[in-house]
Amino acid sequence: MEPTMSALRPASDRAPLPLRSLGSGRVITYLYLLALLTKPLGAQSANPAATLRGRILDAVSGAPLVGATVAATTTGASVQTDSAGRYRIDGLKVGIHRFLVSAAGYNRGSVSLAFAPREVMERDLELDPVGRTLSAEDSAKAQILPTVPVTAPMSxxxxxxxxxxxxxxxxxxxxxxxxxxxxxxxxxxxxxxxxxxxxxxxxxxxxxxxxxxxxxxxxxxxxxxxxxxxxxxxxxxxxxxxxxxxxxxxxxxxxxxxxxxxxxxxxxxxxxxxxxxxxx
Incomplete structure (x- = not known):
């Protein structure tokens, strides 16, 4: 079962610096000096890696799941949720990554997400408990079927x-x-x-x-x-x-x-x- 996801809240982009209208030669000089003054050393090779963070929740109760595993199949990175059900995976390359989510007593889930350079994506993912039971409302709507003989489950x-x-x-x-x-x-x-x-x-x-x-x-x-x-x-x-x-x-x-x-x-x-x- 694919886990459900909350809405994406992308990080805001930095607004571009306004430039005055200058002659062509002066524009090049101005941009060069501006780059030297405003960019830290090594900024040209800044890490474009993206980040995924969020919480893993019980799909029925909405409670956070402690110790759930979130793994990126494309990188092999794997983390576990903390006491608040939160997780964070850094160092994701630009492109599409698939994530597998698992927790003891819950059905495994997976989701594929696309990342832009330096994007910080936040996703809350839900897992269904194994053997999830119907709610009272759903049970009332359920059709009653004739009893049929069944064999005991395998040990x-x-x-x-x-x-x-x-x-x-x-x-x-x-x-x-x-x-x-x-x-x-x-x-x-x-x-x-x-x-x-x-x-x-x-x-x-x-x-x-x-x-x-x-x-x-x-x-x-x-x-x-x-x-x-x-x-x-x-x-x-x-x-x-x-x-x-x-x-x-x-x-x-x-x-x-x-x-x-x-x-x-x-x-x-x-x-x-x-x-x-x-x-x-």
């Missing part, structure tokens, strides 16, 4: 049957929730650092996971709750992860994940609120 243990089955083969590397808690890892990338055959390609503050046996520039596939999701996969908060499977090369990748990109490796992530497997 968490049944959901992880495939994880346990693959772990017994020993072909990959596996991390459980207990191991993640004991390691006190801050990010998914931190959790995978101790694993063999995993390396990192870093540019500035952004690091991408790559497999040691994979060709240069070949990124692994991310499978989140049995669905390939290379956009959100690298940004899943550790607190939302129940288990991780890491396969570093084509010879390790199980048949259900094999494909044209298998040689780059596969990272399988099981989240707390993931869907149950469909079994017959």
């Amino acid at each position: 968490a243990g049944r959901r992880f049957d495939d994880f346990e089955r693959r772990r017994t083969t020993g072909r990959g590397q596996y991390l459980t929730r207990t191991q993640l808690e004991e390691g006190q890892f801050g990010t998914l990338q931190d959790a995978m650092r101790p694993l063999r055959g995993v390396r990192y390609s870093c540019a500035g503050s952004t690091c991408l996971v790559q497999m040691a046996r994979a060709p240069l520039g070949c990124s692994p596939d991310y499978v989140v709750d049995e669905r390939v999701d290379n956009m959100f996969g690298p940004l899943v908060p550790v607190r939302d992860i129940q288990a991780i499977e890491v396969y570093t090369g084509a010879s390790d990748v199980p048949g259900e994940f094999a494909g044209t990109n298998a040689g780059c490796g596969v990272i399988v992530i099981w989240t707390t609120n993931g869907r149950a497997s469909k079994r017959t």
